[in-house]
Amino acid sequence: MRRRRGLWPLAAVMAGALGAVTGCGTSVGSPEAVRGSVSGPITPHAITWLNARVSNGPVIKAVAEVAADYAKTHPGFKLNIISTPDRPSYTQKVATLAAAKRLPELFDEDATPFAEKLRRQNRLVDVGHLLAEFGAKDRFRPLALKYQQFDNGGIYGLPLEFAMEYFWYNKSAFQKAGIAPPKTLDDFIDACRPLRAKGYIPIALDGKDGWPLERYLAYYPFRLQGNDFVKKLKKGDAKMSDAPGKAGALFISRLARSGCFADGFSSAGYTDATDLFTTGRAAMINDGTWDLGLLATNTLPGQLRNDIGYFTLPTARGAVTGTDDYVVSSGIGMAVNSQKFDPLVKDFLKYLISRYPKKYAALGQISPTMDTPTAIPPGATPVYAQALREADRLGDRTAKPWDTELDPTTNNVVQQNLVLLAQQKMSPESFAKVVDQAVSTNSPRYFVK
Structure with missing residues (x-):
């Protein structure tokens, strides 16, 4: 959540972080990593997802279930989930980590001007390219992908909501x-x-x-x-x-x-x-x-x-x-750090994309994919299903939050x-x-x- 208190100090941190990042270009991700093209053995290890979500919310529940399933066949893998639902605090944390080049493998980020700076520095993996490589891009609702688009048309955040x-x-x-x-x-x-x-x-x-x-x-x-x-x-x-x-x-x-x-x-x-x-x-x-x-x-x-x-x-x-x-939004996207992108991260993302929508929809939520119906929970009023049906009759434009x-x-x-x-x-x-x-x-x- 965004609070008024402390906003000017936050802006200073953001500006300082971007200045620090821009001033050094020696450790950016390789062009291959930015395109999602990595090769080599899949060696299980712990990775981290820093997010701006409520820890017991449906997105985290569904991702955690998928990660637990993946760990069963990949001993040594673990997804560390760190939640900071207060958005100013989260944004400040990301800015600080970005300046120190310590962002984790996965982190939440909207298609903001700050994220655009990271993109221009080759620090984000092209998620749109990944989805196409996985054969999954056509599964996603067009507006879910459009919400994640940067001004250059690229997609650098995985939509987890709709x-x-x-x-x-x-x-x-x-x-x-x-x-x-x-x-x-x-x-x-x-x-x-x-x-x-x-x-x-x-x-x-x-x-x-x-x-x-x-x-x-x-x-x-x-x-x-x-x-x-x-x-x-x-x-x-x-x-x-x-x-x-x-x-x-x-x-x-x-x-x-x-x-x-x-x-x-x-x-x-x-x-x-x-x-x-x-x-x-x-x-x-x-x-x-x-x-x-x-x-x-x-x-x-x-x-x-x-x-x-x-x-x-x-x-x-x-x-x-x-x-x-x-x-109409697909929420804050899951960004992928090109500096820590390896075959294990790529394989987990492919697994996540294939299994997450079903688990998320089972929690009564609208999946960002078109082929996954929402499970209406017991005790729902008629307006629940009525509201869900609107997803199939949307226009082709969505108001972007300022x-x-x-x-x-x-x-x-x-x-x-x-x-x-x-x-x-x-x-x-x-x-x-x-x-x-x-x-x-x-x-x-x-x-x-």
Whole structure:
């Protein structure tokens, strides 16, 4: 999870780490390792996967099961799993290890500007090439692979998840307020006041972690220009003060003026937000299908089990993206360190890719592969299967989260000032000015034009 506290020191660590890495090019992975071309005997030994996931979550459970199975036929093999679910702490750890050239064999990494630096230094294995060599690339959902793509089109992270993000809503709350699920982003704002009038918090929001609010900032620009806007913005080829950026900042401001967020939202964490929704106090929450076990099973209080519905990202006037285009992700990818890539690591990855999807889907999750049906758990409500079926009727575009696109320092500036914007302590114009200045200052260190 991303917390506001300590973000500026984190940015300094990231920048310093990249400077240290860039200044030394003597121990990078060989071109053969980058392409996934290694040869020689498979000698079992311990390897490490450093990840940014909850230790008892379905991804880690499934990977651990596969690793245990692999160890049975490869005595001496062991996968050491080190979990740091707090994302700022994890990101700082990766930056520190990267600077010291001590990254483990496997580590979690989004297709971020930081990862792009590692790629240009030949420190990441081309996972797309590996999948093709294993004959597995066509098994994966196109959007799962697309989410992992770098700007050069390459794939350097193995997708281990697949999830659609929806707006989950309380049907009874909407009925009492006399409103229907919104069709447009303007309708979305208009829903807040009648919900407030009926005693509901309109939107449950995890305000401690910067990315949930950053999603809302991205919605208008995505509807108006797809991902083109943020990809230009991050390099300084577009400005937050341009029309799509203005629309995004104004959207946050209008949500705030309409009382859409809970009082004190900035101190609420993920559990606080989900509790507000699953206890019926909040009418809506923006969440992904990774939480189907929380939102669509008998873990819900009895009165809510048949009251939970969902709608996808509303559209906007002048939209260039379709109603079936919204946030669809394959989660943070598993990157492979080219400096420690050997025949054993390659063989384990081939084994993992062949067996992981079935184990993951058995835990009630959507596999990143198309040929692995999800096992619906006992006690699931009808909305569980309904939400799963959406995976088969998605558009061909997915809204990229801005925290994976912007350079880390600028992203910290965006997240910090978004809270002020959503608290009505900053104007949309001032917000845009601050963001544009941050991009101008920081993007040259991360992007080659």
